[in-house]
Amino acid sequence: MILGIGTDLANIERIAGTLDRFGDRFRTRVFTETEQRKAERRADIAGTYAKRWAAKEACSKALGTGLRMGIAWRDMAVRNxxxxxxxxxxxxxxxxxxxELTPPGYAAVIHVSLTDDHPWAQAFVVIEARPVAGAPDRVT
Ligand SMILES: CC(C)(COP(=O)(O)OP(=O)(O)OC[C@H]1O[C@@H](n2cnc3c(N)ncnc32)[C@H](O)[C@@H]1OP(=O)(O)O)[C@@H](O)C(=O)NCCC(=O)NCCS
Structure with missing residues (x-):
C-alpha cells in the first residue's frame, strides 16, 4: 500500500545563490557528507544540490509533515x-x-526519483508499505 507521496521543484539558480551567500553554513546544515561529496565533484554543483534539496522537500511532504522550522534536513539524505x-x-x-506511519506487520520502502533541466530540479518521493512475510500482527 502507498503511505505517502511528495513532489518538489527547486530552482537551481536560487540554490546557487544560497551557496554563494552562505557557503559551508548552508552545505553542512542541509546536506550530509555523502551528499556534499557527490555534489562537490560534479561539474554542476548547484544542480546536484538542488536535486537533493527537492528530494528532502518531497520526502517531508510524503511523510506528511512538510517543512517545519528547526527541521533537521540531514535526517533525509540521498545516496546513489x-x-x-x-x-x-x-x-x-x-x-x-x-x-509512526507504517502499520504493524509492514515494512516501509521509500522510492525517490530525481531529474534536472536547468534552471529546474525536480524530485518525486513515494512511500510504500510492504507486508512482512509471516508477520502475525498485520492489519489489512
Ligand atoms: C538514468 C538516466 C536515464 C538519467 O537521465 P538524464 O537525462 O541523464 O538525467 P536526469 O537529469 O533526468 O536525471 C539524473 C538523475 O537520475 C537518477 N538516476 C541515475 N541513474 C539512475 C538509475 N539507474 N535508475 C534510476 N534513477 C537514476 C539520479 O538521481 C540522477 O541524479 P543524481 O546523479 O544527481 O542523483 C541516464 O543516466 C541513463 O540512461 N542511465 C543508464 C545508463 C547508465 O549510464 N548506466 C550506468 C550504470 S548501469
Missing part, C-alpha cells in the same frame, strides 16, 4: 547506488515519523 539510482535514507525525526 552503483547504477546511479538514488535512494532516500531517513534518520532521527524522519525515521521516527516513518515508523
Amino acid at each position: 547506488i552503483d547504477t546511479g539510482q538514488p535512494v532516500m535514507e531517513v534518520t532521527g525525526w524522519a525515521a521516527r515519523r516513518l515508523a
Whole structure:
C-alpha cells in the first residue's frame, strides 16, 4: 500500500545563490557528507544540490509533515547506488515519523526519483508499505 507521496521543484539558480551567500553554513546544515561529496565533484554543483534539496522537500511532504522550522534536513539524505539510482535514507525525526506511519506487520520502502533541466530540479518521493512475510500482527 502507498503511505505517502511528495513532489518538489527547486530552482537551481536560487540554490546557487544560497551557496554563494552562505557557503559551508548552508552545505553542512542541509546536506550530509555523502551528499556534499557527490555534489562537490560534479561539474554542476548547484544542480546536484538542488536535486537533493527537492528530494528532502518531497520526502517531508510524503511523510506528511512538510517543512517545519528547526527541521533537521540531514535526517533525509540521498545516496546513489552503483547504477546511479538514488535512494532516500531517513534518520532521527524522519525515521521516527516513518515508523509512526507504517502499520504493524509492514515494512516501509521509500522510492525517490530525481531529474534536472536547468534552471529546474525536480524530485518525486513515494512511500510504500510492504507486508512482512509471516508477520502475525498485520492489519489489512
Ligand atoms: C538514468 C538516466 C536515464 C538519467 O537521465 P538524464 O537525462 O541523464 O538525467 P536526469 O537529469 O533526468 O536525471 C539524473 C538523475 O537520475 C537518477 N538516476 C541515475 N541513474 C539512475 C538509475 N539507474 N535508475 C534510476 N534513477 C537514476 C539520479 O538521481 C540522477 O541524479 P543524481 O546523479 O544527481 O542523483 C541516464 O543516466 C541513463 O540512461 N542511465 C543508464 C545508463 C547508465 O549510464 N548506466 C550506468 C550504470 S548501469
